[in-house]
Amino acid sequence: MNKKELDPTSSPWAPFGVQLRRSREARGLTQAQLARLIGCDPSHVSLVELSHRPPSMNFAMKADEVLETGGTLMLMYWQHKHTALVPGFPEYANYEAKAAEIRMFEIGVIPGLLQTREYATALEAGHVRQGGATQAQAEERVSFLLTRQQCLDRTPPPLVHAVLDESCLRRIIGGRDLMVAQFLLLEELAQRPNIAIQVAPFSLGENVPFMRMVFLLTMPDRKVLGYSENEHRGFLDRDADAVLPVVRGYDRLQIEAMNQADSLAMIRSARRDLEWMST
Numbered sequence: 375m376n377k378k379e380l381d382p383t384s385s386p387w388a389p390f391g392v393q394l395r396r397s398r399e400a401r402g403l404t405q406a407q408l409a410r411l412i413g414c415d416p417s418h419v420s421l422v423e424l425s426h427r428p429p430s431m432n433f434a435m436k437a438d439e440v441l442e443t444g445g446t447l448m449l450m451y452w453q454h455k456h457t458a459l460v461p462g463f464p465e466y467a468n469y470e471a472k473a474a475e476i477r478m479f480e481i482g483v484i485p486g487l488l489q490t491r492e493y494a495t496a497l498e499a500g501h502v503r504q505g506g507a508t509q510a511q512a513e514e515r516v517s518f519l520l521t522r523q524q525c526l527d528r529t530p531p532p533l534v535h536a537v538l539d540e541s542c543l544r545r546i547i548g549g550r551d552l553m554v555a556q557f558l559l560l561e562e563l564a565q566r567p568n569i570a571i572q573v574a575p576f577s578l579g580e581n582v583p584f585m586r587m588v589f590l591l592t593m594p595d596r597k598v599l600g601y602s603e604n605e606h607r608g609f610l611d612r613d614a615d616a617v618l619p620v621v622r623g624y625d626r627l628q629i630e631a632m633n634q635a636d637s638l639a640m641i642r643s644a645r646r647d648l649e650w651m652s653t
Contacts, residue, residue, distance in 0.1 A: 378424065388425040390434075390450045395423045397441040411440045444528030446471045448521040452514075459518060462608030466589070466601045467518070469610070471525050475533040475592035477624055479574075479584055482541050484556060486519050487526060487534065488563060488571075493556045494519050496548030526569075534569045537624075537631050540576045543644045550648045557645035564638055573637040574627065581630050583623035590617070590624060 380392045398408050398419075405423070409416040412433065421427035429437075434451040441447075449471050452464065470476060478485045484493060498512035507515070525532060546553055564571045574582055589601040600611040600620045611617055632640065 380423065380425075384425060387422075387428050390429060390447065391423040391425040393443075393447060393450060394419075394429075394437060397437070397443050397447070398423075401441050403441075408437070408440065412436045438524070442529065444471055445521050445524030448524070449518075452518045452521060459515065460603060460606075460608050462610060463603070466591075466599075466608055466610050467522055469591050469593065469599055470522065470589075472593065473525075473532050473591040474594050474596075475590075476525075476535070477590040477592075478534075478536045479539070479588045479624065479627060480536070480542055481539040481585070481587060482545055483547065484538065484542050484560070485536050487523055488536060488560060489519065490552075490556050490559050491516065491520060492552050493547055496552060499548075526563075531566075531568045535572075535628070536570070537572045537574050537627055538637075539574050539582070540640075543573065543641060550651060554645055554648050557641050557648075560641050561638060561645075564634065570634055571637055571641075572628065572631040572634055573640050574631040575640070578630055583627050588620060588624065590621060 380395060381388060398405070403411075405419040406416040409419045412419070413436070414433065418427065418433075422429050422433065429447075429451060431448075431451060434447045437443075438445055438447045446468075449464075449467050452459075452467075476487070478487070483497065486494070489497075494516050495512075498507065498515055501507040502509055502512050526534065543557075547556070560571060563569050586602060591599045591601070593599065597612075598614070598617050598621060600617040602609055602611075611620075631637070
């Protein structure tokens with residue numbers, strides 16, 4: 375049977391169709407077999423692959439589950455529907471889903487990949503109250519975040535290293551009970567062999583090399599990408615010369631920050647303080 379070549383530039387949904395076919399063929403499935411597992415007609419799979427029909431959110435979600443893509447198809451779906459997201463961020467998230475290593479530094483808030491749903495929802499509720507987002511946009515952002523978090527459970531999982539400025543622990547988001555649950559999640563995630571969490575304490579003062587959030591992705595081919603944001607948009611940097619100083623700064627930060635054992639002790643102490651206050 376002749377297989378029609380796919381052109382990823384032919385339409386806005388064409389990249390999704392190309393990725394769907396690649397993922398399906400990597401699993402050794404025919405269109406009919408995939409359709410059976412998803413619960414749709416084989417012609418629907420064909421039409422989506424050829425970008426003659428846009429996928430639904432449910433289709434993308436089920437295809438991700440069946441093909442075990444680590445959420446790649448849902449991320450591509452949201453990238454096309456990204457009206458509520460900071461410009462530039464969907465492109466970063468697409469690379470994040472495939473990265474072999476993810477390094478993060480955050481100030482003020484827990485990094486998204488490590489947030490509970492309730493913590494993320496509380497953050498977005500604040501944006502809605504301040505007029506920075508509509509309720510629909512807030513819900514879209516939370517859904518997008520939960521899709522991103524699927525990369526932590528893919529096989530093999532990425533190596534994740536997160537350095538949290540101490541302000542991430544001291545800023546109460548959504549109330550004491552919600553923060554207790556968030557701290558418990560951090561403690562749980564830190565037990566995974568592929569995840570390391572450190573805290574950069576206030577005592578580091580001017581020795582913290584970054585005064586803004588910084589993400590670094592190491593891709594399977596060992597290329598390193600950098601990502602940062604201002605209030606209006608995100609910036610994905612692929613230039614090795616530009617990213618190298620950020621990598622060096624992050625290496626210094628890992629050395630200066632508390633080790634994981636002491637960092638977890640600080641997180642547990644913060645949680646117990648809140649539990650005591652609640653009691």
